[in-house]
Amino acid sequence: MAISITGFGGEIPRVEARLLANSAAQVARTVKLEDGSITPLRVPTLAKALSSTALTIFLDGDDWLTWSAVVSVVPAPIAEDRLYVTGNGAPKVIAAGVTYPLAVPAPSRALVASIQTGTPDPELSSTILYTYTWVTTLDEESEPAPLSNALLWSEGLNVVLSGFALPPAGRPIDRMRIYRSQTSALGETLLYLIKERAVSASGFTDLAGENDIQEQLPSLDYNAPPANLSGLVPMPNGMMAAFVGKKLYFCEPYRPHAWPEKYILTMDYEIVGLGVFGSAVAVMTRGQPYIVAGTAPDTMSMEKLEVNLPCVSARGIVDLGYSIAYPSPEGLVVINTSGAQLVSRNLITRDQWQRLKPASFVASVHSGRYVTSYTPISGPPATLVIDLSGEQPFITHADAHATAMYYDIETSRLFYAEGLEILEWDALTAAPDMCTWRSKIFALAGHVNFSCFLADVEQIAGATTLSFTARIIADGRQVASVQTVNQVARLPSGFLARNWEIEVESNAKVTAIALAFSPTELSA
Incomplete structure (x- = not known):
């Protein structure tokens, strides 16, 4: 009766060592186990040396970005040269290598509107309002300023606007957009763009007949992201999701700087983190998890998993x-x-x-x-x-012990930070590492003495030498150490044992191992 092992598997800690399947392991270390063989992982490969410990790493093109804090980094849905970051202070955007606060400041003071000359026709007059927004060099538009005073106006009259404010430092704001209200026949009043100009504190005159209405104000319901927004994840259709406490936030599609409060969903428990599959967000909490699904932020539905x-x-x-x-x-x-x-x-x-x-x-x-x-x-x-x-x-x-990990989806490569290095896991060009695989305990019906051992072994490309050792363990004691491969090796005699194990340490590919009473039995 031989002990023959092929189709090697990994550890199943829940099962006692004697009760494991014949191909399962007590120990499987630095080993792949992808094709039924014992194949070692490759030696970790240096990708970048670091000057300090990193808790977050991100590969941006050919450049490694690192943080000493735990952050979430997401590429922009609208431009290749932008990244969005949450978790280390207020949310940020990195554009062309420059970091800015993600929140776009909005004007806080209302405009003052007045008729330049003349008097409104009482029979043709209507009430109009004005506001304005700031626009960054990244084409991000702020929330609007408070509405101006209501002004009675009729066609043919010029309106003078004053009270424009200059934006604060910290964001590259280079334009402002001026909006004027218009009331429809159904009585609905909306704000429409009439002029875009460079940032200026000087007044503006809305000349009669020269500033036709254009698109509707898009940022009326925009809100700046909360300063403690965390856990940013990308979603389909230009959306992003993040959270604060129990609240789940969604950005305006393709507008990562805008996080309207009208889209907030509230969980029963504090949120720990988020994950995305398909068009759904998995919301992991300190209690029960949730699935939030939908194709637009105003149509997301929430399901608590029991x-x-x-x-x-x-x-x-x-x-x-x-x-x-x-x-x-x-x-x-x-x-x-x-x-x-x-x-x-x-x-x-x-x-x-x-x-x-x-x-x-x-x-x-x-x-x-x-x-x-x-x-x-x-x-x-x-x-x-x-x-x-x-x-x-x-x-x-x-x-390995990683302080940070990064999976590059484009190349299917895993990188991790350990100490002052970023290393690639199982890099294709690296030499094979040494691995260890230990079998289950084969508890036999009686006490026996196996006389020979055979291992089928192949050298792996990239290895300068083939290293292989099999340790034969009987009743908990090592009785033999075998370095012979692909031919029968004799084992010591003079003892009997009931419980047998085989431990392999190798940098080669092992496809089969066996213990037997005779060479003939191994060749059967």
């Missing part, structure tokens, strides 16, 4: 492409169109999960897997990889 699975780490929220994953006190949760599921239920116990201290998670995605660095209750920091793609989820480990 599961008691709070989120314990905003930095542990990951977009898996088809769903959003996050750490709860019970385990890893995935939210998608089917709701919220505790996907780690059959993989790891609550106590085992709690010992990882999920509140410390800093996570991202790689090859469809959930990758997270953590600082456990006891022991050194490390990295955990959870594979959810197969029928049986499994775990692998690595020694």
Whole structure:
């Protein structure tokens, strides 16, 4: 009776070592396990040296941006050279490498309107109002100034406007737009653009017949983003979402500087973080999660998911492409169109999960897997990889400890900050690392002595040498160390054991390992 292992799998901590499936592992470290073989991850590759520890990293073209604080960074839906940032003080926009406050200040003083000369015709007169806005070099328009005094006016009369204010420093505001009201036959009064001019405190004369009405004032309901807006995420149709406390905010489509309060949705619990899949926002809270779905900010509908699975780490929220994953006190949760599921239920116990201290998670995605660095209750920091793609989820480990992670969706590459370096995870051009894989405990019916061992091993491209060691463990004691590959190796005799394990340490690809009583049995 031989012990033969192929189709290698990862760790399933919930299951006792003797009860694992034959291909499962007690230990799977620095290993991929993507194709059924034991294949090591590649050595981390330096992408950038840092001068200080980074808690957020972002690849902007060829340049790495770093922050010493935890922030959310989102590319603009309207221009390639802009980024939007929340979480480190007031929200900001980075345009062409220059950082500005995201909020566009609005004029606070109303204009004064007066007839230049003449008297309104009492039979043809109407009441008109004026306002104005400031416009930045990024074509962002502010909220309007308070409405001017109501002015009785009739056609043919010029109106003089005074009281224009200059904008404060801090935002590149170069224009102002002047609006005049018009009342329809149905009695609806709206404001329409009549003139755009350079920023100036000088007065303006609305000359009769020269300033026809143009588009309607778009920013009447705009509001500046709150100073403590956090958790920014991009959405389809030019929208963005973020939050403050229990309130979920949406920006005006394609206007990331405008966050109308009329779009606010309020949760029952304080929001921890957000994730987007399809046209829906997964809202992770300190209580039950929510799904908010819609194609425009004024049509978003909110559904509370009836599961008691709070989120314990905003930095542990990951977009898996088809769903959003996050750490709860019970385990890893995935939210998608089917709701919220505790996907780690059959993989790891609550106590085992709690010992990882999920509140410390800093996570991202790689090859469809959930990758997270953590600082456990006891022991050194490390990295955990959870594979959810197969029928049986499994775990692998690595020694890396990231303070920040960044997944480059364009190239499917994962980067992480560790110490004073940004490193690429499993870079294609790097040499293979050393990995460790340890089998289950094979508990046999009786005490036996296996006499030979065989490992099928292939050297990996990029490795200068092939390194392989198999440790044979019998009843908890190492009885042999084998470096021979692709041929039968003899094992020591003179003892009997009931419980057998095999531990492999290698920088090569291992496709099969086996213990047997004779070479003939291995070749069968």
